Amino acid sequence: MLRAVASLGDDDGDELVRTDALPAIRTPRVRMRLAVLTGPDAGRTYPLFPGSHRIGSSEQHADIVLPDRAVSRQHLVLEVRDDGVRAVDPGSRNGSFCEGMRFSELEVRPGAVLTLGTTELKLVPEGEKARSMPLSTRDSFGGLVGGSRRMREVFTLLERLAAGESDVLIQGETGTGKELCAEAIHSHSSRSKGPFVIVDLAGIAPSLLESELFGHVKGAFTGANTDRAGAFERAHGGTLFLDEVGELPLEVQPRLLRALERRQVKRVGANDYRTVNVRVVAATHQDLEGAVKDGRFRGDLFHRLAVLRVVLPPLREHLEDIPLLIDTVLSRMGRPPSALSDQTRALLAQYPWPGNVRELRNVVDRVVNLGEEALPDIPDVPLQVRGAAPDDDENTVPMALDLPFKEAKERLIEGFERDYLRTLLERCEGNVSRASREAGIDRVYLRKLLRKHGLDASSS
Numbered sequence: 092m093l094r095a096v097a098s099l100g101d102d103d104g105d106e107l108v109r110t111d112a113l114p115a116i117r118t119p120r121v122r123m124r125l126a127v128l129t130g131p132d133a134g135r136t137y138p139l140f141p142g143s144h145r146i147g148s149s150e151q152h153a154d155i156v157l158p159d160r161a162v163s164r165q166h167l168v169l170e171v172r173d174d175g176v177r178a179v180d181p182g183s184r185n186g187s188f189c190e191g192m193r194f195s196e197l198e199v200r201p202g203a204v205l206t207l208g209t210t211e212l213k214l215v216p217e218g219e220k221a222r223s224m225p226l227s228t229r230d231s232f233g234g235l236v237g238g239s240r241r242m243r244e245v246f247t248l249l250e251r252l253a254a255g256e257s258d259v260l261i262q263g264e265t266g267t268g269k270e271l272c273a274e275a276i277h278s279h280s281s282r283s284k285g286p287f288v289i290v291d292l293a294g295i296a297p298s299l300l301e302s303e304l305f306g307h308v309k310g311a312f313t314g315a316n317t318d319r320a321g322a323f324e325r326a327h328g329g330t331l332f333l334d335e336v337g338e339l340p341l342e343v344q345p346r347l348l349r350a351l352e353r354r355q356v357k358r359v360g361a362n363d364y365r366t367v368n369v370r371v372v373a374a375t376h377q378d379l380e381g382a383v384k385d386g387r388f389r390g391d392l393f394h395r396l397a398v399l400r401v402v403l404p405p406l407r408e409h410l411e412d413i414p415l416l417i418d419t420v421l422s423r424m425g426r427p428p429s430a431l432s433d434q435t436r437a438l439l440a441q442y443p444w445p446g447n448v449r450e451l452r453n454v455v456d457r458v459v460n461l462g463e464e465a466l467p468d469i470p471d472v473p474l475q476v477r478g479a480a481p482d483d484d485e486n487t488v489p490m491a492l493d494l495p496f497k498e499a500k501e502r503l504i505e506g507f508e509r510d511y512l513r514t515l516l517e518r519c520e521g522n523v524s525r526a527s528r529e530a531g532i533d534r535v536y537l538r539k540l541l542r543k544h545g546l547d548a549s550s551s
């Protein structure tokens with residue numbers, strides 16, 4: 092007897108007839124594709140069926156063969172399961188990277204870009220285009236610079252949205268360039284001749300917030316000696332940048348929502364509304380969706396602000412931009428690129444930069460003025476060994492063979508420690524107690540090691 096008709100696929104409408112007697116047979120089906128974005132094979136895609144897929148440069152050792160001289164014979168294995176994809180680097184010579192970070196084992200999310208040698212590979216969920224957005228050809232937009240894929244994707248989005256009139260929400264960790272981004276949107280818009288008004292909502296006493304945003308009339312409160320226009324009115328004809336919008340107290344949020352919806356503001360103590368012509372660009376380093384769930388931020392305001400959303404990546408996800416960023420910082424300081432030695436640059440390229448570009452700028456400033464003692468405690472190990480010569484021996488780990496034995500050995504151990512700790516933390520979801528049990532090392536010592544390598548348990 093027929094009991095049910097179930098469709099196994101969302102996209103192709105295949106149907107499977109189930110009966111009591113015959114259990115459903117699940118045929119392997121393609122859920123993901125691997126798209127080659129750059130490198131000699133750019134443009135090719137491979138279906139990823141459940142099971143193991145070996146990726147490398149040798150037809151003997153790999154199922155997906157990449158004709159890239161910087162790719163090892165067997166460079167990476169993708170283990171595709173029903174519920175996810177795990178990438179394992181079995182010891183490639185030049186390493187495997189996910190958004191700027193080297194890994195040896197990684198649970199890869201759909202849409203992630205992996206870099207092997209000079210080849211970039213994207214895991215594309217079935218039904219999605221390999222590249223949803225063309226990459227901008229620029230390596231700067233306003234004051235923001237970056238030639239990496241992540242930044243060029245941001246630039247494409249900015250090119251498109253700057254010209255429009257919609258409000259924009261910029262999200263990103265502290266120091267990722269949110270203010271620069273807002274300025275760039277303004278200067279590339281038709282409002283560029285109008286004012287660009289900045290309000291840092293985190294820096295204003297809650298009692299003064301309404302007056303700062305909407306203005307006040309004389310006598311509205313103690314100290315209101317004259318009528319004063321608020322930021323919305325001052326930004327008339329231009330752009331209002333609301334920094335740290337996540338800090339806005341709940342009680343002020345309905346007034347901001349009203350101002351955004353009606354483009355009308357009422358000064359504190361006044362009876363009438365004034366119409367303003369303002370584009371609002373807001374920014375936050377907070378997880379606003381989380382704040383909405385926790386009831387700290389109004390959902391309707393969030394949706395109104397986030398009509399268009401730009402997410403700026405943390406620097407650790409585009410480490411390849413560090414050389415360009417260093418040159419930019421130096422030139423903004425009026426210094427030539429030679430103001431920093433190659434050795435210092437190499438060290439800076441290996442630091443995880445929790446404070447993002449702002450921290451990089453500050454460190455470059457200090458090192459140029461005070462010398463190398465001002466460098467942060469940077470693990471001295473090669474993170475990125477890209478575009479290197481092809482491997483002669485699959486088991487070769489990149490080693491500084493030209494260094495004195497002791498130093499070369501120390502580097503190798505440091506590299507091992509860091510790779511080990513990263514994988515460990517990832518496996519234990521940042522739980523240090525669990526990590527210390529699994530690794531069989533004392534918790535205090537583990538914390539010390541994590542600090543030494545700039546790894547943050549909570550953020551892993």
Ligand SMILES: Nc1ncnc2c1ncn2[C@@H]1O[C@H](COP(=O)(O)OP(=O)(O)OP(=O)(O)O)[C@@H](O)[C@H]1O
Pocket residue numbers: 234235236237263264265266267268269270271272334376416419448449452
């Ligand atoms: N992509 C970038 N290119 C060039 N400079 C950058 C970039 N990102 C940030 N900076 C520089 O880093 C510093 C911090 O940038 P900005 O103030 O825009 O960051 P932010 O995200 O607004 O930080 P916060 O959340 O702490 O307010 C500035 O000096 C800025 O010029």
